[in-house]
Amino acid sequence: MDMTNQEFGELVNRKSAPSPLWKDLCMAFLVGGGICCVGQALQLFWQSVGLSQQDAGTCVTISLIFLSALFTGLNAYDKLAKHAGAGTLVPVTGFANSIVSPAMEFKSEGFITGMAAKMFTIAGPVLVFGIGSSVLYGVLLALFR
Numbered sequence: 513m514d515m516t517n518q519e520f521g522e523l524v525n526r527k528s529a530p531s532p533l534w535k536d537l538c539m540a541f542l543v544g545g546g547i548c549c550v551g552q553a554l555q556l557f558w559q560s561v562g563l564s565q566q567d568a569g570t571c572v573t574i575s576l577i578f579l580s581a582l583f584t585g586l587n588a589y590d591k592l593a594k595h596a597g598a599g600t601l602v603p604v605t606g607f608a609n610s611i612v613s614p615a616m617e618f619k620s621e622g623f624i625t626g627m628a629a630k631m632f633t634i635a636g637p638v639l640v641f642g643i644g645s646s647v648l649y650g651v652l653l654a655l656f657r
Contacts, residue, residue, distance in 0.1 A: 543599030580608035
């Protein structure tokens with residue numbers, strides 16, 4: 513059976529179940545908010561052990577990255593993301609997950625050619641465009657100040 517790309521797209525649209533939009537929105541809101549609440553609890557914890565607000569903020573970032581990487585390694589982050597959707601893309605945790613996931617997927621190909629080479633497949637473009645745009649912004653700010 514030969515199909516054009518357009519015919520295949522129409523077939524997929526006919527067979528695909530519609531996404532439950534309101535359920536997805538609520539789950540993303542609840543899980544994303546939950547991750548932010550965990551971050552706030554960590555902030556209060558780090559401040560209660562004597563760190564300044566700025567140092568506690570740094571420790572919160574490190575803690576969230578560690579927890580995200582740990583839960584990705586235990587396959588719990590992907591299970592949560594399956595139900596939470598975009599709620600797990602809270603910047604720090606989603607970024608850590610986007611680095612650890614490809615590293616785990618390609619670890620069977622070896623440390624250098626597998627894990628290390630593929631680790632930034634997803635996060636690489638984010639880094640490139642983030643760093644590139646910040647440099648451009650800095651240059652424009654310096655020129656037009």
